[in-house]
Amino acid sequence: MSKKEFVEAYAKATKETKKRSEELVNAFLETVQEILEKGESVQFVGWGAFEIRERAAKDGRNPATGEKIHIPAKKVVKFKVGKKLADGVAKATKK
Known part of the structure; x- marks a missing residue:
């Protein structure tokens, strides 16, 4: 949507x-x-929460060249689904 x-x-x-x-x-x-x-995080009881998490630095590879690269640490937004929403979606999609 x-x-x-x-x-x-x-x-x-x-x-x-x-x-x-x-x-x-x-x-x-x-x-x-x-x-x-x-x-700060934003929580909606039963629905879910948006929060900031730290993603650790890691080593990776450029898929086009195979060259090793360093991927720096960064902050990312995570959504953790609440029980009420998860149960509602599971029930609605169960067919």
Whole structure:
């Protein structure tokens, strides 16, 4: 589902206009991003959590040339699914 399709579904579910729904979705996404950029996590009980994790440096290979390369450490965003969401998805996709 694209962002546009999500905004349309959100507008229908909330009975908001598409324009207002897009403003609300954008505000939500920007807020989550700002919190993560501060190094804090965002948790929605039962649904899941976004958190920052440190990925360790490692050695790898360039797949085109086979040359050894060093991949530096970096911070990445991880999403850990909550039980309620995981159970709902499992139930909905069980066929």
